[in-house]
Amino acid sequence: MNFLELANSRYSTKNYDSSKKISKDKIEDLKKIIRLSPSSINSQPWRFVFVEDEAKKSELASVSLFNEEKVRDSGLLVVFYVADDLKVFEEQVKKNLPEMAVAYYENYVKTLPESAIKTWLQSQVYLSLGFFLSAAISMGLDSTPMEGIIHDEYSKIVPVEGFRPLFAVALGYRKEDDFNQPMLRPKSRLRAEEVVISI
Numbered sequence: 001m002n003f004l005e006l007a008n009s010r011y012s013t014k015n016y017d018s019s020k021k022i023s024k025d026k027i028e029d030l031k032k033i034i035r036l037s038p039s040s041i042n043s044q045p046w047r048f049v050f051v052e053d054e055a056k057k058s059e060l061a062s063v064s065l066f067n068e069e070k071v072r073d074s075g076l077l078v079v080f081y082v083a084d085d086l087k088v089f090e091e092q093v094k095k096n097l098p099e100m101a102v103a104y105y106e107n108y109v110k111t112l113p114e115s116a117i118k119t120w121l122q123s124q125v126y127l128s129l130g131f132f133l134s135a136a137i138s139m140g141l142d143s144t145p146m147e148g149i150i151h152d153e154y155s156k157i158v159p160v161e162g163f164r165p166l167f168a169v170a171l172g173y174r175k176e177d178d179f180n181q182p183m184l185r186p187k188s189r190l191r192a193e194e195v196v197i198s199i
């Protein structure tokens with residue numbers, strides 16, 4: 001499938017077949033792929049927690065609001081965290097990035113109000129979500145991005161120092177009759193002429 005075909009075939013899965021497991025190889029590939037996500041100045045203000053342990057996944061499912069069943073039945077849950085402690089993040093920037101990138105951070109990003117810096121950090125993590133969802137469908141995996149989780153409970157169950165959970169992604173294989181798949185429910189988007197402007 002080319003990328004357009006993949007884009008038409010991926011969708012937010014609502015019902016997972018809990019009897020189908022994701023192979024270890026695929027999980028290891030996803031770990032390698034997510035690390036390669038692009039970000040502004042290569043800032044990488046993220047951590048990705050792969051929850052393969054069923055007991056932990058079940059605990060997280062119970063604090064996943066209307067997404068509980070998806071989390072429970074999926075084969076893998078990945079929680080995306082954003083840097084929340086700006087001091088710790090700044091150390092990461094200074095330690096790992098080239099001079100030009102550090103200068104951009106110091107002279108531009110750091111001069112913004114704290115809320116704008118946090119928005120900038122979050123934007124990078126959301127970009128990695130797009131990258132990840134595309135990778136998943138290219139590997140034949142169904143997925144669901146989920147902001148509908150209780151963030152404070154996620155932090156308590158899986159704390160990552162200096163970071164806070166932003167959203168999670170369930171992955172696995174759809175139930176054959178999942179109502180949301182494009183075959184049964186055609187994709188709904190604004191008209192191309194409205195959102196894509198050619199000049």
Ligand SMILES: Cc1cc2nc3c(=O)[nH]c(=O)nc-3n(C[C@H](O)[C@H](O)[C@H](O)COP(=O)(O)O)c2cc1C
Binds near residue numbers: 010013147148167
């Ligand atoms: C950041 C983000 C958060 C989302 N949160 C949820 C969610 O909590 N539960 C859910 O079922 N779908 C969630 N969705 C799925 C969207 O509703 C879905 O992407 C959108 O309706 C387009 O449909 P499609 O992904 O099937 O093409 C989320 C999507 C994104 C990008």
